[in-house]
Amino acid sequence: MMIKGELEKKMKKMIIISSVIVVLLLTMSIFLRIYLNHIVRNNMIDQIDNTVAKYIHIIQKQIDNDFQFLDSFASVLQMENITNNQEFP
Numbered sequence: 001m002m003i004k005g006e007l008e009k010k011m012k013k014m015i016i017i018s019s020v021i022v023v024l025l026l027t028m029s030i031f032l033r034i035y036l037n038h039i040v041r042n043n044m045i046d047q048i049d050n051t052v053a054k055y056i057h058i059i060q061k062q063i064d065n066d067f068q069f070l071d072s073f074a075s076v077l078q079m080e081n082i083t084n085n086q087e088f089p
Helices: 002-084
Strands: none
């Protein structure tokens, strides 16, 4: 009988230890999953921000080039108007 009692105590102890280990592993896996989701989300936001900044720079450069072209074209038209003016010597 003593052996049976000792075996029952050891089994209960093993079940409790196993249960604690399972709960700890589940908790760790949940926190790891949350942490990894947070990292992935932050990386996606950073990548989107970098892409937006790149496109803003490209568009701003194109607008500057367009204004430079239009300014040059306006100067040519103004010069043409001056030379075609009858008051021009």
